[in-house]
Amino acid sequence: MDKQQIVVGITQGDPNGVGLELIIRTFADEHIYKYCTPVVYASPKSFVFYKKLLNLQEPMYHLVQHASDAKPGRLNLVVSSDAGVELTPGKASDIAGKEALLALDKALEDAVAGRLHALVTAPLDKNTVAAHLPDFTGHTGYIAQKLGVQDYEMVLVNEDLRVGLVTEHLPISKIAASLSTNLIVSKINTLYKALREDFGFTKPRIAVLGLNPHAGDGGLLGKEEIEMIKPAIAKVFGEDKLVYGPYSADSFFGSAAYKSFDGVLAMYHDQGLIPFKTFAFYDGINFTAGLNLVRTSPDHGTAYDLAGKGTCETLSFRNAIFEAIGIVRKRLKFGEDYQNPLPYAELKREKFRIDF
Numbered sequence: 202m203d204k205q206q207i208v209v210g211i212t213q214g215d216p217n218g219v220g221l222e223l224i225i226r227t228f229a230d231e232h233i234y235k236y237c238t239p240v241v242y243a244s245p246k247s248f249v250f251y252k253k254l255l256n257l258q259e260p261m262y263h264l265v266q267h268a269s270d271a272k273p274g275r276l277n278l279v280v281s282s283d284a285g286v287e288l289t290p291g292k293a294s295d296i297a298g299k300e301a302l303l304a305l306d307k308a309l310e311d312a313v314a315g316r317l318h319a320l321v322t323a324p325l326d327k328n329t330v331a332a333h334l335p336d337f338t339g340h341t342g343y344i345a346q347k348l349g350v351q352d353y354e355m356v357l358v359n360e361d362l363r364v365g366l367v368t369e370h371l372p373i374s375k376i377a378a379s380l381s382t383n384l385i386v387s388k389i390n391t392l393y394k395a396l397r398e399d400f401g402f403t404k405p406r407i408a409v410l411g412l413n414p415h416a417g418d419g420g421l422l423g424k425e426e427i428e429m430i431k432p433a434i435a436k437v438f439g440e441d442k443l444v445y446g447p448y449s450a451d452s453f454f455g456s457a458a459y460k461s462f463d464g465v466l467a468m469y470h471d472q473g474l475i476p477f478k479t480f481a482f483y484d485g486i487n488f489t490a491g492l493n494l495v496r497t498s499p500d501h502g503t504a505y506d507l508a509g510k511g512t513c514e515t516l517s518f519r520n521a522i523f524e525a526i527g528i529v530r531k532r533l534k535f536g537e538d539y540q541n542p543l544p545y546a547e548l549k550r551e552k553f554r555i556d557f
Contacts, residue, residue: 206238207318207529208268209522210311212304213243213281214323216288217297218503221251222511223323223518228260228276233519237526240268240277240317242304248278250288255511268316281307290509298329305340309347312494319495319525320344323518324503327370338370341489344496353491354391356464357473357500358524359481363400363464364473365392365490376469377412377425385409385433389466393442395490396464398535399528405463408453409434409446412468416449430468450476483514486521488528495528497521 214220224241225248227233241248241262248262262278263271271277281304286296305325311317322340331337345353357364367388368376389407396405410416411430413423420427430447437444448458450467454476459465467473477485478500485500499517507513 206273207236207526208271208316209237209239209525210268210308210317210320211239211241211522212308212320212322213241213247213301214304215293215297215301215325215329215503216244216247216286217290217292217294217508218324218326218505219508219513220301220323220325220503221247222255222509222513223499223515225251225255225257225260226511227515227519227522229257231259233522234274234276236523237319238271238273238275238277239522240265240271240279240311242279242281242308244282244284244286244300244304245278245280246283246285247288247300251509254290254509267314268311279307279311291505291507293326293329293505295329295332298326298331299333301325302330302333302337305343309344313348317494318529319497321518321521321525322496322498324499324501326503340498341369341487344489344494345492348492348494350492352387352391353489354388354395356392356395356488356490357477357481357485358488359477359485359520362459362477362480362485363392363396364477365395365464365466366468366470366473367466368469370470373469377423380412380425380429380468382429382433382436385430385466386436389433389437389442389444391491392464392466393437393444395488399488399490399495399531400463401531401535402463404443406443406461407445407464407466408448408459408462409444409466410450410453410468410472411447414449414451416447484516484520486517486524488524495525495532497525497528 260276263275265277341355355366355369396402412425417423417426426447450472487498487500489496499521
């Protein structure tokens with residue numbers, strides 16, 4: 202695959218947040234076009250609004266109907282909405298939530314049609330989107346549903362850490378009841394597959410964290426480790442996968458034990474994200490494992506307090522783009538390395554008439 206043939210869709214996110222600013226400032230650097238063909242899903246009026254606000258001449262966009270019409274070396278733009286929305290950078294609004302949802306849906310149309318190799322989503326505000334879609338709890342589950350995928354996983358990624366989550370956006374009071382051995386097994390397998398196919402680890406080592414303080418202290422502080430987590434680890438370990446635990450989360454990160462593993466599986470959102478963001482607040486990204494489409498995002502929200510000021514850090518967003526490109530390449534390489542050799546064997550047998 203030629204570098205510029207990797208078509209990366211990019212959604213504008215909440216137009217009152219930092220999304221469009223991140224896109225414009227990132228693609229003002231012409232060098233990035235050497236690595237992908239970007240397709241932005243946004244309102245052209247909102248795009249121009251932020252260019253003027255930031256006093257930037259570049260990048261110019263090229264309007265296309267679908268991602269399949271995208272031109273290499275250009276910032277292509279698919280119109281998600283042509284409404285003249287009054288933007289108020291830094292302030293949440295229901296109309297901004299609707300614009301974010303329209304852009305996401307437009308991008309997913311191209312994704313479902315097979316026109317994108319990867320999708321990078323700029324931050325949106327779950328509350329303002331939920332005003333139009335009451336069951337909406339975030340990008341990850343919504344994208345998986347649209348792509349028809351059930352076994353998926355949120356994974357936080359930087360150069361040194363890959364942290365997967367068993368549960369995501371759940372109240373603490375509901376976490377324990379939502380766990381099961383089967384769910385944990387499924388999440389371990391999803392992470393294992395991603396570490397192999399998307400990150401290039403031939404025989405990945407995974408650490409599984411416990412749910413309770415001190416991983417339950419032998420059942421004294423909770424029995425989830427004994428009843429669910431240990432049986433899940435044992436099942437997967439019995440399938441010749443290097444999966445260990447459960448580990449007490451505080452000492453696991455405090456002692457830097459994570460450096461001995463290729464991936465970590467946390468039981469709930471803050472258990473994984475607090476240590477991750479402590480180490481990788483500016484450069485980390487969010488990756489959705491298990492999808493048939495590579496999807497990444499910056500590991501931060503709408504940053505309303507920075508919107509429209511031209512001061513937000515672009516590193517996480519840039520990393521999300523380059524990580525998406527890298528994962529597309531690794532998936533292709535994995536497919537080539539592990540393709541079925543049988544057709545060659547059959548050809549050889551026919552040619553030399555060897556009776557195997």
